Amino acid sequence: MKMLCLAVVVLFAAPGWGEEGATFRGDLSHSGVYPGGGVASPVAVKWKFKTNGQVLSSPAVIDGTLYVGSTDHTLYAIDQRTGTEKWRFKTGGRVTSSPAVVAGSVYFGSYDGNFYAVSAATGKLRWKYQTEGERRFSAKHLHGMQPAAETMPDPFDVYLSSPSVWNDWVYFGSGDHNVYALSVASGELKWKFATGNVVHASPAIADGTLYIGSWDSYFYAIDAQNGHLKWRFKTGDDPVISNQVGIQSSAAVANGLVYFGCRDSNLYALDAATGAKRWSFANHGSWVVGSPAAKEGKLYFATSDSGMFQAVDAATGVQLFSLKLKWPMFSSPTIAGGMLYIGSHEGKLFAINLVNKSVAWVFQTDASKSNGARYTSADGGPNYAAAMTDDFYDETIQGIGRMMSVGAILSSPVVVQGALYFGSTDGYIYALG
Secondary structure (H helix, E strand, O other), X not given: XXXXXXXXXXXXXXXXXOOOOOOOOOOOOOOOXXXXXXXXXXXXXXXXXXXXXXXXXXXXXXXOEEEEEOOOOEEEEEEOOOOOEEEEEEOOOOOOOOOEEEOOEEEEEOOOOEEEXXXXXOOOEEEEEEOOOOOOOEEEOHHHOEOOOOEEEOOOOOOOOOOEEEOOEEEEEOOOOXXXXXXXXXXXXXXXXXXXXXXXXXXXXXXXXXXXEOOOOEEEEEEOOOOOEEEEXXXXXXXXXXXXXXXXOOOEEEOOEEEEEOOOOEEEEEEOOOOOEEEEEEOOOOOOOXXXXXXXXXXXXXXXXXXXXXXXXXXXXOEEEEEEOOOOOOOOOEEEOOEXXXXXXXXXXXXXXXXXXXXXXXXXXXXXHHHHHHHEOOOOOEOHHHOOOOXXXXXXXXXXXXXXXXXXXXXXXXXXXXXXXXXXXXXXXXXXX
Protein backbone atom coordinates (compact mmCIF):
# COMPACT_ATOMS: atom_id res chain seq x y z
CA MET A 1 0.00 0.00 0.00
CA LYS A 2 1.02 3.55 -0.44
CA MET A 3 -0.60 6.82 0.40
CA LEU A 4 -0.37 9.98 -1.63
CA CYS A 5 -0.84 13.07 0.52
CA LEU A 6 -1.43 16.34 -1.26
CA ALA A 7 -1.93 18.41 1.83
CA VAL A 8 0.57 18.11 4.65
CA VAL A 9 -1.45 20.17 7.06
CA VAL A 10 -5.24 20.43 6.68
CA LEU A 11 -7.38 21.65 9.54
CA PHE A 12 -10.74 19.97 10.04
CA ALA A 13 -13.53 20.93 12.39
CA ALA A 14 -15.15 18.22 14.51
CA PRO A 15 -17.87 16.37 12.57
CA GLY A 16 -21.41 17.59 13.11
CA TRP A 17 -23.68 14.58 13.02
CA GLY A 18 -26.83 16.66 13.22
CA GLU A 19 -26.29 17.52 9.57
CA GLU A 20 -28.76 15.85 7.22
CA GLY A 21 -27.74 13.33 4.61
CA ALA A 22 -23.99 13.58 5.17
CA THR A 23 -23.27 9.84 5.31
CA PHE A 24 -24.64 6.50 4.12
CA ARG A 25 -27.90 5.59 5.92
CA GLY A 26 -28.08 9.04 7.52
CA ASP A 27 -25.94 8.53 10.63
CA LEU A 28 -23.06 6.46 12.04
CA SER A 29 -25.41 3.82 13.47
CA HIS A 30 -26.96 3.40 9.98
CA SER A 31 -30.50 3.67 11.30
CA GLY A 32 -31.87 4.76 7.92
CA VAL A 33 -33.98 7.41 9.68
CA TYR A 34 -34.03 11.02 8.46
CA PRO A 35 -35.54 14.08 10.16
CA GLY A 36 -38.75 15.68 8.96
CA GLY A 37 -42.08 14.34 7.83
CA GLY A 38 -41.13 12.79 4.52
CA VAL A 39 -43.23 12.91 1.35
CA ALA A 40 -46.67 11.50 2.09
CA SER A 41 -48.41 11.94 -1.28
CA PRO A 42 -47.53 11.30 -4.94
CA VAL A 43 -44.95 13.78 -6.10
CA ALA A 44 -43.53 15.38 -9.21
CA VAL A 45 -39.98 15.17 -10.50
CA LYS A 46 -38.21 18.34 -9.33
CA TRP A 47 -35.24 17.55 -11.55
CA LYS A 48 -33.19 14.68 -12.90
CA PHE A 49 -29.49 14.60 -13.72
CA LYS A 50 -28.00 12.23 -16.32
CA THR A 51 -24.65 10.53 -15.83
CA ASN A 52 -22.93 8.30 -18.39
CA GLY A 53 -23.26 5.13 -16.34
CA GLN A 54 -25.43 3.38 -13.79
CA VAL A 55 -26.00 5.10 -10.44
CA LEU A 56 -25.76 2.48 -7.69
CA SER A 57 -24.26 4.91 -5.18
CA SER A 58 -26.61 6.52 -2.66
CA PRO A 59 -26.50 10.33 -2.47
CA ALA A 60 -25.12 12.41 0.37
CA VAL A 61 -26.90 15.77 0.62
CA ILE A 62 -25.58 18.65 2.71
CA ASP A 63 -25.37 22.45 2.52
CA GLY A 64 -27.35 22.65 -0.72
CA THR A 65 -25.25 20.11 -2.63
CA LEU A 66 -25.86 16.48 -3.55
CA TYR A 67 -22.83 14.20 -3.92
CA VAL A 68 -23.12 10.84 -5.70
CA GLY A 69 -21.03 8.36 -7.69
CA SER A 70 -21.63 6.65 -11.04
CA THR A 71 -20.24 3.64 -12.86
CA ASP A 72 -18.91 6.16 -15.42
CA HIS A 73 -15.94 6.45 -12.97
CA THR A 74 -17.07 9.84 -11.69
CA LEU A 75 -18.19 11.47 -8.45
CA TYR A 76 -20.64 14.32 -9.08
CA ALA A 77 -21.55 17.40 -7.05
CA ILE A 78 -25.03 18.64 -8.01
CA ASP A 79 -26.99 21.67 -6.89
CA GLN A 80 -29.70 20.34 -4.57
CA ARG A 81 -32.29 22.90 -5.69
CA THR A 82 -31.79 23.03 -9.46
CA GLY A 83 -30.09 19.76 -10.40
CA THR A 84 -27.27 21.53 -12.21
CA GLU A 85 -23.71 20.24 -12.01
CA LYS A 86 -21.30 22.08 -9.73
CA TRP A 87 -18.26 19.92 -10.40
CA ARG A 88 -17.17 16.39 -11.19
CA PHE A 89 -14.18 14.30 -10.11
CA LYS A 90 -12.92 11.53 -12.39
CA THR A 91 -11.38 8.34 -10.99
CA GLY A 92 -9.91 5.32 -12.74
CA GLY A 93 -12.84 2.99 -11.98
CA ARG A 94 -16.52 2.69 -11.18
CA VAL A 95 -17.76 4.66 -8.17
CA THR A 96 -20.37 2.51 -6.45
CA SER A 97 -19.38 3.64 -2.97
CA SER A 98 -21.75 6.11 -1.32
CA PRO A 99 -19.85 9.21 -0.21
CA ALA A 100 -19.52 10.65 3.27
CA VAL A 101 -19.28 14.45 3.54
CA VAL A 102 -17.75 15.85 6.72
CA ALA A 103 -16.17 19.23 7.51
CA GLY A 104 -15.71 20.31 3.90
CA SER A 105 -14.38 17.05 2.48
CA VAL A 106 -15.99 14.22 0.51
CA TYR A 107 -14.74 10.67 1.15
CA PHE A 108 -15.42 7.72 -1.17
CA GLY A 109 -13.88 4.66 -2.80
CA SER A 110 -13.49 3.59 -6.43
CA TYR A 111 -12.98 0.32 -8.26
CA ASP A 112 -9.56 1.65 -9.27
CA GLY A 113 -8.43 0.54 -5.79
CA ASN A 114 -8.03 4.06 -4.41
CA PHE A 115 -9.86 5.74 -1.57
CA TYR A 116 -10.31 9.49 -2.12
CA ALA A 117 -10.74 12.71 -0.15
CA VAL A 118 -11.76 15.72 -2.26
CA SER A 119 -12.87 19.24 -1.44
CA ALA A 120 -16.64 19.45 -1.07
CA ALA A 121 -16.60 22.99 -2.46
CA THR A 122 -14.37 22.52 -5.52
CA GLY A 123 -13.87 18.81 -6.15
CA LYS A 124 -10.09 19.22 -5.94
CA LEU A 125 -8.15 16.22 -4.69
CA ARG A 126 -6.92 16.51 -1.11
CA TRP A 127 -5.40 13.04 -0.84
CA LYS A 128 -5.84 9.49 -2.01
CA TYR A 129 -4.91 6.18 -0.43
CA GLN A 130 -4.06 3.12 -2.51
CA THR A 131 -5.35 -0.17 -1.11
CA GLU A 132 -4.10 -3.59 -2.19
CA GLY A 133 -6.68 -3.50 -4.99
CA GLU A 134 -10.42 -3.92 -5.47
CA ARG A 135 -12.01 -7.20 -6.49
CA ARG A 136 -15.40 -8.86 -6.35
CA PHE A 137 -16.33 -11.96 -4.38
CA SER A 138 -15.49 -15.00 -6.53
CA ALA A 139 -16.23 -18.72 -6.27
CA LYS A 140 -16.94 -21.78 -8.39
CA HIS A 141 -20.40 -22.52 -9.77
CA LEU A 142 -21.90 -19.29 -8.39
CA HIS A 143 -25.71 -19.25 -8.62
CA GLY A 144 -25.55 -22.52 -10.56
CA MET A 145 -23.81 -20.90 -13.52
CA GLN A 146 -21.66 -22.87 -15.97
CA PRO A 147 -18.84 -23.90 -16.30
CA ALA A 148 -19.27 -25.39 -12.83
CA ALA A 149 -15.52 -25.85 -12.22
CA GLU A 150 -14.65 -22.24 -13.12
CA THR A 151 -14.01 -19.59 -10.49
CA MET A 152 -16.14 -16.59 -11.43
CA PRO A 153 -16.70 -13.11 -9.98
CA ASP A 154 -20.14 -12.57 -8.52
CA PRO A 155 -22.19 -10.26 -10.78
CA PHE A 156 -24.40 -9.34 -7.81
CA ASP A 157 -21.46 -7.99 -5.77
CA VAL A 158 -22.25 -4.50 -7.06
CA TYR A 159 -21.47 -2.11 -4.20
CA LEU A 160 -18.23 -0.87 -2.74
CA SER A 161 -18.00 -0.15 0.98
CA SER A 162 -19.26 3.31 1.92
CA PRO A 163 -17.14 5.20 4.45
CA SER A 164 -17.96 6.31 7.97
CA VAL A 165 -16.15 9.21 9.67
CA TRP A 166 -15.65 9.23 13.45
CA ASN A 167 -13.20 11.11 15.68
CA ASP A 168 -11.16 12.44 12.74
CA TRP A 169 -10.70 9.01 11.19
CA VAL A 170 -12.44 7.57 8.15
CA TYR A 171 -13.32 3.85 8.01
CA PHE A 172 -14.18 1.57 5.08
CA GLY A 173 -13.92 -2.00 3.82
CA SER A 174 -12.15 -3.20 0.69
CA GLY A 175 -12.12 -6.00 -1.84
CA ASP A 176 -8.56 -6.73 -0.67
CA HIS A 177 -10.20 -8.35 2.43
CA ASN A 178 -9.25 -5.51 4.81
CA VAL A 179 -11.09 -2.94 6.90
CA TYR A 180 -9.19 0.37 6.95
CA ALA A 181 -8.94 3.35 9.31
CA LEU A 182 -7.28 6.46 7.86
CA SER A 183 -6.68 10.00 9.08
CA VAL A 184 -9.27 12.34 7.57
CA ALA A 185 -6.67 15.10 7.35
CA SER A 186 -3.90 13.29 5.52
CA GLY A 187 -4.98 9.78 4.53
CA GLU A 188 -2.34 8.28 6.82
CA LEU A 189 -3.05 4.65 7.70
CA LYS A 190 -4.04 4.30 11.37
CA TRP A 191 -4.80 0.59 11.29
CA LYS A 192 -6.16 -2.15 9.06
CA PHE A 193 -7.96 -5.33 10.03
CA ALA A 194 -7.79 -8.45 7.85
CA THR A 195 -10.86 -10.63 7.26
CA GLY A 196 -11.01 -13.81 5.21
CA ASN A 197 -12.58 -12.37 2.06
CA VAL A 198 -13.98 -9.32 0.28
CA VAL A 199 -15.44 -6.57 2.50
CA HIS A 200 -18.00 -4.48 0.62
CA ALA A 201 -20.41 -3.87 3.50
CA SER A 202 -20.26 -0.41 5.04
CA PRO A 203 -19.09 0.10 8.64
CA ALA A 204 -21.56 1.19 11.30
CA ILE A 205 -20.05 2.77 14.43
CA ALA A 206 -21.57 2.98 17.89
CA ASP A 207 -19.95 3.51 21.31
CA GLY A 208 -16.45 3.27 19.86
CA THR A 209 -17.08 -0.05 18.13
CA LEU A 210 -17.09 -0.63 14.37
CA TYR A 211 -19.53 -3.26 13.07
CA ILE A 212 -19.06 -4.83 9.64
CA GLY A 213 -19.62 -8.08 7.75
CA SER A 214 -17.40 -9.87 5.24
CA TRP A 215 -17.91 -12.30 2.38
CA ASP A 216 -15.97 -14.78 4.55
CA SER A 217 -19.38 -15.32 6.29
CA TYR A 218 -18.28 -13.67 9.56
CA PHE A 219 -19.66 -10.53 11.14
CA TYR A 220 -17.07 -8.49 13.09
CA ALA A 221 -17.06 -6.05 15.99
CA ILE A 222 -13.77 -4.09 15.97
CA ASP A 223 -12.43 -1.48 18.36
CA ALA A 224 -12.56 1.69 16.26
CA GLN A 225 -9.56 3.23 18.03
CA ASN A 226 -7.02 0.44 17.72
CA GLY A 227 -8.44 -2.05 15.20
CA HIS A 228 -8.49 -4.95 17.67
CA LEU A 229 -11.16 -7.61 17.36
CA LYS A 230 -13.82 -7.52 20.09
CA TRP A 231 -15.87 -10.45 18.81
CA ARG A 232 -17.01 -12.16 15.63
CA PHE A 233 -20.15 -14.10 14.69
CA LYS A 234 -20.38 -16.92 12.15
CA THR A 235 -23.29 -16.92 9.71
CA GLY A 236 -24.37 -19.83 7.50
CA ASP A 237 -22.46 -21.79 4.86
CA ASP A 238 -23.44 -23.19 1.47
CA PRO A 239 -20.95 -25.90 0.46
CA VAL A 240 -22.75 -26.72 -2.79
CA ILE A 241 -22.71 -23.66 -5.09
CA SER A 242 -21.29 -20.79 -2.97
CA ASN A 243 -24.57 -18.99 -3.45
CA GLN A 244 -26.03 -18.55 0.02
CA VAL A 245 -22.90 -17.28 1.74
CA GLY A 246 -21.40 -13.96 2.77
CA ILE A 247 -22.53 -10.58 4.06
CA GLN A 248 -23.32 -7.74 1.64
CA SER A 249 -25.74 -5.97 3.96
CA SER A 250 -24.48 -3.10 6.08
CA ALA A 251 -25.42 -3.19 9.74
CA ALA A 252 -27.74 -0.97 11.77
CA VAL A 253 -27.21 -0.48 15.51
CA ALA A 254 -30.05 0.40 17.90
CA ASN A 255 -30.86 -0.15 21.57
CA GLY A 256 -27.89 -2.39 22.27
CA LEU A 257 -28.47 -4.67 19.28
CA VAL A 258 -26.79 -4.83 15.88
CA TYR A 259 -28.85 -5.94 12.87
CA PHE A 260 -27.71 -7.12 9.44
CA GLY A 261 -28.83 -9.26 6.53
CA CYS A 262 -26.96 -12.18 5.01
CA ARG A 263 -26.88 -14.25 1.83
CA ASP A 264 -27.72 -17.29 3.98
CA SER A 265 -31.27 -15.88 3.84
CA ASN A 266 -31.38 -14.67 7.44
CA LEU A 267 -31.73 -11.28 9.05
CA TYR A 268 -29.70 -11.38 12.28
CA ALA A 269 -29.97 -9.51 15.58
CA LEU A 270 -26.86 -9.78 17.81
CA ASP A 271 -26.00 -8.33 21.20
CA ALA A 272 -23.82 -5.35 20.29
CA ALA A 273 -21.55 -5.85 23.31
CA THR A 274 -20.97 -9.61 23.14
CA GLY A 275 -21.99 -10.83 19.67
CA ALA A 276 -24.46 -13.33 21.12
CA LYS A 277 -27.37 -14.06 18.79
CA ARG A 278 -30.66 -12.66 20.08
CA TRP A 279 -32.74 -13.82 17.13
CA SER A 280 -32.74 -14.44 13.39
CA PHE A 281 -35.52 -14.09 10.83
CA ALA A 282 -35.58 -16.72 8.06
CA ASN A 283 -36.39 -15.56 4.53
CA HIS A 284 -36.76 -19.00 2.95
CA GLY A 285 -33.90 -18.94 0.44
CA SER A 286 -33.95 -15.24 -0.39
CA TRP A 287 -30.94 -13.03 0.38
CA VAL A 288 -31.05 -9.89 2.49
CA VAL A 289 -28.68 -7.50 0.67
CA GLY A 290 -29.98 -4.10 1.73
CA SER A 291 -29.44 -2.64 5.17
CA PRO A 292 -32.28 -2.71 7.69
CA ALA A 293 -33.86 0.48 9.03
CA ALA A 294 -34.60 0.79 12.75
CA LYS A 295 -37.13 3.10 14.38
CA GLU A 296 -39.14 3.07 17.61
CA GLY A 297 -38.61 -0.60 18.40
CA LYS A 298 -39.37 -1.80 14.88
CA LEU A 299 -37.04 -3.07 12.18
CA TYR A 300 -37.71 -2.86 8.44
CA PHE A 301 -35.91 -4.70 5.63
CA ALA A 302 -36.42 -6.22 2.18
CA THR A 303 -35.37 -9.41 0.38
CA SER A 304 -33.93 -10.20 -3.02
CA ASP A 305 -35.58 -12.93 -5.12
CA SER A 306 -38.78 -13.20 -3.08
CA GLY A 307 -39.37 -9.43 -3.30
CA MET A 308 -40.71 -9.19 0.24
CA PHE A 309 -40.82 -6.11 2.45
CA GLN A 310 -40.76 -7.11 6.11
CA ALA A 311 -41.51 -5.31 9.36
CA VAL A 312 -40.50 -7.09 12.57
CA ASP A 313 -40.28 -6.35 16.28
CA ALA A 314 -36.70 -5.18 16.82
CA ALA A 315 -36.37 -6.87 20.22
CA THR A 316 -37.82 -10.28 19.34
CA GLY A 317 -37.83 -10.64 15.54
CA VAL A 318 -41.56 -11.41 15.55
CA GLN A 319 -43.13 -10.41 12.22
CA LEU A 320 -45.43 -7.38 12.41
CA PHE A 321 -46.47 -7.20 8.76
CA SER A 322 -45.17 -7.88 5.26
CA LEU A 323 -45.80 -6.66 1.71
CA LYS A 324 -45.16 -8.61 -1.48
CA LEU A 325 -43.46 -6.14 -3.86
CA LYS A 326 -42.52 -8.95 -6.32
CA TRP A 327 -39.14 -7.80 -7.70
CA PRO A 328 -35.78 -8.12 -5.90
CA MET A 329 -34.66 -5.25 -3.69
CA PHE A 330 -31.02 -4.39 -2.97
CA SER A 331 -31.90 -0.77 -2.08
CA SER A 332 -32.02 -0.08 1.65
CA PRO A 333 -35.21 1.35 3.21
CA THR A 334 -35.28 4.97 4.32
CA ILE A 335 -37.68 6.39 6.93
CA ALA A 336 -38.91 9.96 7.41
CA GLY A 337 -41.88 10.62 9.67
CA GLY A 338 -44.46 7.87 9.21
CA MET A 339 -43.27 7.05 5.68
CA LEU A 340 -40.72 4.56 4.39
CA TYR A 341 -39.12 4.59 0.92
CA ILE A 342 -37.37 1.76 -0.90
CA GLY A 343 -36.23 1.13 -4.47
CA SER A 344 -36.81 -2.02 -6.49
CA HIS A 345 -35.07 -3.77 -9.39
CA GLU A 346 -38.33 -3.12 -11.23
CA GLY A 347 -37.33 0.54 -11.53
CA LYS A 348 -39.96 1.59 -9.01
CA LEU A 349 -39.65 3.55 -5.78
CA PHE A 350 -42.24 2.43 -3.24
CA ALA A 351 -43.53 4.81 -0.57
CA ILE A 352 -44.96 2.79 2.31
CA ASN A 353 -47.22 4.27 4.96
CA LEU A 354 -45.98 2.66 8.17
CA VAL A 355 -49.17 3.52 10.04
CA ASN A 356 -51.50 1.99 7.45
CA LYS A 357 -48.99 -0.75 6.60
CA SER A 358 -49.62 -0.28 2.90
CA VAL A 359 -48.08 1.21 -0.24
CA ALA A 360 -49.08 4.86 -0.38
CA TRP A 361 -47.67 5.67 -3.83
CA VAL A 362 -45.20 4.43 -6.43
CA PHE A 363 -42.73 6.29 -8.65
CA GLN A 364 -41.46 4.70 -11.86
CA THR A 365 -38.15 5.57 -13.55
CA ASP A 366 -38.06 6.57 -17.20
CA ALA A 367 -36.42 3.30 -18.24
CA SER A 368 -38.96 1.29 -16.28
CA LYS A 369 -41.76 2.98 -18.16
CA SER A 370 -40.18 2.23 -21.54
CA ASN A 371 -38.56 -1.19 -20.94
CA GLY A 372 -40.28 -2.66 -17.90
CA ALA A 373 -43.03 -4.57 -19.70
CA ARG A 374 -40.45 -6.47 -21.77
CA TYR A 375 -39.03 -8.19 -18.69
CA THR A 376 -42.16 -8.46 -16.53
CA SER A 377 -44.06 -11.73 -16.26
CA ALA A 378 -47.83 -12.11 -16.22
CA ASP A 379 -47.92 -12.13 -12.41
CA GLY A 380 -46.01 -8.82 -12.22
CA GLY A 381 -42.68 -10.34 -11.19
CA PRO A 382 -39.43 -10.42 -13.17
CA ASN A 383 -39.35 -12.49 -16.38
CA TYR A 384 -35.79 -13.83 -16.34
CA ALA A 385 -36.48 -16.16 -19.26
CA ALA A 386 -37.00 -13.11 -21.49
CA ALA A 387 -33.58 -11.75 -20.53
CA MET A 388 -31.30 -14.82 -20.73
CA THR A 389 -31.34 -18.02 -22.75
CA ASP A 390 -29.18 -20.35 -20.63
CA ASP A 391 -27.08 -20.61 -17.46
CA PHE A 392 -23.65 -20.04 -19.03
CA TYR A 393 -21.77 -17.30 -17.19
CA ASP A 394 -21.36 -14.96 -20.18
CA GLU A 395 -25.04 -15.16 -21.07
CA THR A 396 -26.03 -14.57 -17.46
CA ILE A 397 -23.96 -11.38 -17.36
CA GLN A 398 -25.66 -10.13 -20.52
CA GLY A 399 -29.04 -11.12 -19.11
CA ILE A 400 -28.43 -9.16 -15.92
CA GLY A 401 -27.59 -6.15 -18.09
CA ARG A 402 -30.92 -6.55 -19.87
CA MET A 403 -32.75 -6.71 -16.55
CA MET A 404 -30.96 -3.55 -15.38
CA SER A 405 -32.20 -1.77 -18.53
CA VAL A 406 -35.52 -1.25 -16.73
CA GLY A 407 -33.92 1.53 -14.65
CA ALA A 408 -33.54 -0.54 -11.48
CA ILE A 409 -33.16 1.40 -8.24
CA LEU A 410 -30.29 -0.13 -6.26
CA SER A 411 -29.42 3.25 -4.78
CA SER A 412 -30.92 3.93 -1.34
CA PRO A 413 -33.13 7.04 -1.19
CA VAL A 414 -32.25 10.06 0.92
CA VAL A 415 -34.83 12.44 2.38
CA VAL A 416 -33.72 16.04 2.92
CA GLN A 417 -35.94 19.08 3.45
CA GLY A 418 -39.09 17.41 2.14
CA ALA A 419 -37.55 15.96 -1.02
CA LEU A 420 -36.36 12.49 -2.07
CA TYR A 421 -33.09 11.84 -3.89
CA PHE A 422 -31.85 8.55 -5.38
CA GLY A 423 -30.08 7.06 -8.40
CA SER A 424 -31.02 4.46 -11.01
CA THR A 425 -29.35 2.08 -13.45
CA ASP A 426 -30.80 4.23 -16.23
CA GLY A 427 -28.02 6.69 -15.35
CA TYR A 428 -30.25 9.32 -13.77
CA ILE A 429 -30.25 10.86 -10.33
CA TYR A 430 -33.85 11.75 -9.49
CA ALA A 431 -35.14 14.46 -7.17
CA LEU A 432 -38.79 14.13 -6.14
CA GLY A 433 -40.73 16.63 -4.13
